[in-house]
Amino acid sequence: MQQDEIELRAFEPDHIEGAVVLSRQENWPHRPQDWQMALQLSSGSVALDDQGRVAGTILVTPYGMDCAMINMVIVDRNARGKGLGRRLMDRAFALAGNRPLRLVATLDGMPLYEKLGFVPSGTILQHQGQVAALDAPGGVEAADTRNLPEIKALDRDAYGADREALIDALAERGQFAVIRRNGALQAYAAIRPFGRGEVIGPVIAGNAEDARTLIRFFAGSRPGAFLRVDTDSRTGIAGWLEEIGLVHVGGGVTMDRPPGKSAEQARPKVYALANQALG
Numbered sequence: 001m002q003q004d005e006i007e008l009r010a011f012e013p014d015h016i017e018g019a020v021v022l023s024r025q026e027n028w029p030h031r032p033q034d035w036q037m038a039l040q041l042s043s044g045s046v047a048l049d050d051q052g053r054v055a056g057t058i059l060v061t062p063y064g065m066d067c068a069m070i071n072m073v074i075v076d077r078n079a080r081g082k083g084l085g086r087r088l089m090d091r092a093f094a095l096a097g098n099r100p101l102r103l104v105a106t107l108d109g110m111p112l113y114e115k116l117g118f119v120p121s122g123t124i125l126q127h128q129g130q131v132a133a134l135d136a137p138g139g140v141e142a143a144d145t146r147n148l149p150e151i152k153a154l155d156r157d158a159y160g161a162d163r164e165a166l167i168d169a170l171a172e173r174g175q176f177a178v179i180r181r182n183g184a185l186q187a188y189a190a191i192r193p194f195g196r197g198e199v200i201g202p203v204i205a206g207n208a209e210d211a212r213t214l215i216r217f218f219a220g221s222r223p224g225a226f227l228r229v230d231t232d233s234r235t236g237i238a239g240w241l242e243e244i245g246l247v248h249v250g251g252g253v254t255m256d257r258p259p260g261k262s263a264e265q266a267r268p269k270v271y272a273l274a275n276q277a278l279g
Contacts, residue, residue: 008048011042012046018046018053020035022055023074033193035072038277040169042060044072045092047075047088057074058071061278063166064161067100070089100257102279118256119256119257123233123253124231124252127230130225130245131222136217136220139179141180150185152167153185155204157268186268187206189203190202197227197228198227201230205268205271215272227246229241231272232270237271
């Protein structure tokens with residue numbers, strides 16, 4: 001497959017079927033519904049070969065003007081090594097405008113991202129599996145749409161960007177739970193269908209104990225279900241996730257352009273991602 005045989009176009013809903021084929025080629029678990037949610041929140045490009053088949057994908061998910069996530073970067077195996085990844089990244093830069101950029105890189109993708117000015121900032125650990133029966137924790141409340149303004153404000157404090165559209169998309173598809181003290185929201189978590197089962201995330205909390213409590217709340221209500229949690233290695237909850245049956249199966253490297261602040265993250269903080277694509 002030659003580069004002059006590949007055309008870049010705006011990513012439209014009718015490209016999702018071909019995108020699912022590519023992601024399955026990479027053993028990614030994304031269903032058409034997962035691609036639809038990502039595209040709902042994003043702009044992007046697809047690479048089409050001379051037969052009109054999807055040969056590459058990239059999405060840019062803006063969080064206000066604060067930052068943008070580059071995600072779902074896939075190049076068909078038959079089109080690799082010919083500069084298509086760089087062409088897709090150039091399209092992503094144009095879509096992102098002047099926003100600072102974040103992504104979670106695979107080891108294969110890191111050399112290109114480093115050439116383009118991205119700097120590693122952390123490690124994401126993907127945990128998944130079936131959880132045995134867990135006791136229901138106290139102090140957790142199920143949340144509904146009336147709680148969304150508080151959830152969005154807490155999320156903004158932790159993530160450092162406006163993710164209102166993401167929170168709204170999660171509310172359309174999943175459930176929220178919160179922890180309050182003295183009437184004030186201290187922590188929240190979401191769960192939604194994703195891939196082979198459900199993903200718990202984001203999890204935003206002021207301490208690891210609250211984060212574990214929220215994960216236990218959802219996991220305990222789904223004994224035997226297939227669950228996934230993506231956490232930063234620095235949160236300190238990875239060992240506990242293993243203990244409850246969510247084994248470490250991979251992950252990625254977080255990268256920023258320009259480099260992010262190296263200072264310790266203020267409370268509250270992100271204990272689990274929405275998933276690796278959306279941060």
